[in-house]
Amino acid sequence: MTSDLASSLWHDTCQETPASSVLTGEVTADLAIIGGGYTGCAAALRAAELGASVQLIEAESFGHGGSGRNVGLANAGLWLPPEDINTRLGPEVGLRLSQLLGQAPETVYGLIEKHGIACEPVRNGTLHCAHAPAGMQDLQRRADQLQAIGAPVQLLNSAEAQARVGSEQVHGALFDPRAGTIQPLAFARGLARAAREAGAQLHDQSPATAISKDNGIWQITTPKGRIRARQLIVATNGYAQAMAGHAAPEIVPVHYFQGATAPLSASQRKSILPGLEGCWDSALVMSSWRMDQQGRLVIGAMGALDHFGAGIHKTWLDRKLARMFPALAGIKLESLWFGRIAMTQEYLPKIQKLQDGYISFGYSGRGIGPGTLFGTRMAEALVTGDADLLPLPVSTGHRLPFAGLRSAYYETGATLTHLIKDRV
Ligand SMILES: Cc1cc2nc3c(=O)[nH]c(=O)nc-3n(C[C@H](O)[C@H](O)[C@H](O)COP(=O)(O)OP(=O)(O)OC[C@H]3O[C@@H](n4cnc5c(N)ncnc54)[C@H](O)[C@@H]3O)c2cc1C
Numbered sequence: 001m002t003s004d005l006a007s008s009l010w011h012d013t014c015q016e017t018p019a020s021s022v023l024t025g026e027v028t029a030d031l032a033i034i035g036g037g038y039t040g041c042a043a044a045l046r047a048a049e050l051g052a053s054v055q056l057i058e059a060e061s062f063g064h065g066g067s068g069r070n071v072g073l074a075n076a077g078l079w080l081p082p083e084d085i086n087t088r089l090g091p092e093v094g095l096r097l098s099q100l101l102g103q104a105p106e107t108v109y110g111l112i113e114k115h116g117i118a119c120e121p122v123r124n125g126t127l128h129c130a131h132a133p134a135g136m137q138d139l140q141r142r143a144d145q146l147q148a149i150g151a152p153v154q155l156l157n158s159a160e161a162q163a164r165v166g167s168e169q170v171h172g173a174l175f176d177p178r179a180g181t182i183q184p185l186a187f188a189r190g191l192a193r194a195a196r197e198a199g200a201q202l203h204d205q206s207p208a209t210a211i212s213k214d215n216g217i218w219q220i221t222t223p224k225g226r227i228r229a230r231q232l233i234v235a236t237n238g239y240a241q242a243m244a245g246h247a248a249p250e251i252v253p254v255h256y257f258q259g260a261t262a263p264l265s266a267s268q269r270k271s272i273l274p275g276l277e278g279c280w281d282s283a284l285v286m287s288s289w290r291m292d293q294q295g296r297l298v299i300g301a302m303g304a305l306d307h308f309g310a311g312i313h314k315t316w317l318d319r320k321l322a323r324m325f326p327a328l329a330g331i332k333l334e335s336l337w338f339g340r341i342a343m344t345q346e347y348l349p350k351i352q353k354l355q356d357g358y359i360s361f362g363y364s365g366r367g368i369g370p371g372t373l374f375g376t377r378m379a380e381a382l383v384t385g386d387a388d389l390l391p392l393p394v395s396t397g398h399r400l401p402f403a404g405l406r407s408a409y410y411e412t413g414a415t416l417t418h419l420i421k422d423r424v
Contacts, residue, residue, distance in 0.1 A: 005061070005068050008185070008337035009260040009298060015118035016189035018062055020202035023225035027201070029055040031382060032220050032227045034208045034243075035235035037067035038367060039360055041191035042111075042375030043233050048198035050383040055227045056192070056200050057220070059207035063188035065239035066367055069339030071258065071288045071300060072187075073126055073278040074108050074368045076178040077101045080347050081145045088346045093392055098149055100391050104369025105178050111372065112182070115197075117190030120293040123180035127279045129161060129170040135282035139174040152177055165279060165289075166272035167324045173279075181278040181290050184368065191372070210244035213355060231382045232357035235375060237367075238342030249352065249361050251342040252406045255414075256365075258300030259317055259333030260292065269295050272325055285417040287320060297321075297328065302414040305338045309415035316418035341365045349374065353394040357382065 005011050031047050033040045036058030044056040058064065077098060078085060086094035105123065112121045130136045139155060146153045154175045156164065161173035196202050203222075210221040211232070220227040240248035264272065273279070273291050280288040287301040299321055303313040314336065322329035344350060344362035349370055351360045358378045363370045373391055381389045 005064055005185075005337070007335060008069060009292065009296065009335045010068055010183060010185035012335065013183060013292065013294070014186045014189060016186045016193055018189050018192035018196055018202055020058075020062065020192070020196070020204040023055075023057055023203035023206040023222045023227070026226045026228065027055055029053045029201070029227060029229045031055075031231045031233065031379070032218055032229035033057070033233045033235060034220065035065070035237065036062040036192060036202075036204065037065045037188055037235060037237065037239075038191065038371030039237065039375040040233065040235035041188060041195055042372045043235060043379040044195035044200040044202075045191055045198055046376045046379035047383055048195055048200040050380065052379075052383050054195070054200035055203070055229065056195060057203045057206040057208060057222060057227070059205075059241050061204050062192040062202070063185045065237060066339055066341065067188035067371070068185035069337060070184045070368070071278070071280070071290060071298070072181045072184040072368070073280065073288070073290065074105050074180050074182050075126060075366055076103075076105050076151070076176055076369065077146070078348065078366050078370065079364055081142045082149050083145050085348065088348055089392065095149065097392050100373060101369055102149070102151055102178065104373050105180060107376070108182070108187070108369055108372050109180070111191065111194070112187065115190060115194035117187060117194065119186035119190055120183040121180065122182075122276050124276045125175055125177040126179040127156070127161065127164060127173040127175055127277045129165060129279055129281045130172040131170070131281040131283040131287075133171045136172045138282050139172060143174055164273070164275055164277060166274065169324050170281070175277070179278065181276070182368065183292065187368070207241050208243050212245045216356075218357070230356060232354055233375075233378055233382070234354070234357070234359040237361045237363070238340045249350065249359065251344060251362055252410070254302065254341045254343050254365070254407060254410045255304035255338050256300060256341055257303050257305050257313055257317070257336065257338035258298055259336045260296045260298045261321075261328065261331050262334055263295040264297060264328075268327055271327070272297065285414050289324065297325070299324075299333070301418070302410065303338070303418060304411055305336060309411070309418075312415055312419045350395045351378065351390055351392060352396070358394070
């Protein structure tokens with residue numbers, strides 16, 4: 001099993017294909033953007049709308065990184081609850097970020113509607129489910145903090161959550177009606193298509209191999225071409241490929257894998273997630289499940305599929321499916337894929353200043369709303385010159401001692417959990 005995007009359900013069912021070409025020869029632009037995920041595509045769209053000339057380059061195909069592989073939960077906020085964000089950023093900056101990200105689903109679903117993006121949008125809310133009775137303490141704490149800043153979240157008891165999920169394996173849930181699900185790859189590619197329609201030039205299969213700044217102009221070199229631009233956004237996040245002249249910020253890579261059933265029968269769909277909420281649980285080694293538009297159940301958990309633990313993860317996922325939804329026991333998961341989440345030390349995304357540019361990274365598993373918002377705001381800040389538009393102040397440096405060890409810690413923990421725990 002590889003990390004090939006083509007092995008994913010999202011690749012098979014993607015209805016958006018942005019027209020793009022390999023960058024050849026020398027081109028000039030007001031703004032060059034490196035990386036064709038949510039951040040880069042949203043930035044390209046906004047900058048082009050504001051009248052800037054934009055060149056957007058992607059090393060592989062649009063949505064190749066986290067944007068094409070994720071669960072598709074369009075959340076209203078970060079992984080951390082508001083008070084934890086305030087502790088790390090200070091109350092003023094923290095509250096502003098939480099409020100901006102609380103509106104991020106509005107931005108995402110607004111863009112989908114405005115540009116007619118064919119990405120299976122469902123805005124029926126999300127359920128953060130208690131994996132055990134003890135999980136309710138964490139959910140209660142989150143509910144209190146979110147309600148204190150005006151978020152319309154609602155705590156569901158065990159019976160209510162079980163009816164919504166269609167499983168006796170959940171022990172309550174935190175319902176967030178602001179959020180929903182999307183087909184993640186199609187959203188990325190739809191954003192790219194919208195950026196092109198707004199005037200941005202799109203180039204796939206065009207990795208930046210070197211960047212430099214000469215006489216105030218950025219030069220971005222690719223195997224067959226070069227961009228000269230006044231301003232630059234680097235949006236390569238957890239999938240950064242090496243560029244001479246640029247040291248990508250360190251992240252902790254954490255892997256997450258998923259599989260999808262065949263479309264469920266009408267009667268199965270009446271009892272399993274009848275309201276189509278997107279779900280994840282409160283377990284330390286987290287799991288998620290959601291439906292796609294064709295009624296496939298997409299289920300996933302922490303872990304990578306490119307090492308000795310792959311068999312353990314896959315066997316565990318079959319067991320998890322059967323335990324959560326006994327009616328689906330024995331159903332084969334038809335596609336299996338995984339992706340790399342870019343975590344930071346504090347589980348918070350970062351924006352760093354470049355000379356005449358920005359780099360953002362580290363959405364720590366919450367990038368649909370945040371990536372779209374950060375890309376949009378970085379573009380606005382560059383085109384208008386108003387850095388106050390950024391969703392949070394720029395940070396300087398991001399040191400992550402032992403990033404490799406931390407990543408191995410998560411992967412080993414997930415493998416051991418899937419090997420030892422939760423056996424039927
Ligand atoms: C398995 C998984 C599940 C997740 N689930 C969710 C979820 O349910 N909800 C949620 O909100 N978030 C989720 N996330 C996080 C979310 O997917 C990411 O935060 C988001 O996609 C980041 O977008 P991005 O544009 O910043 O980066 P990416 O989508 O990773 O894009 C970076 C792009 O840069 C390109 N690139 C790299 N180097 C170069 C170069 N040198 N030249 C040109 N291009 C380059 C890469 O090929 C890549 O396409 C999940 C992530 C994963 C991996």
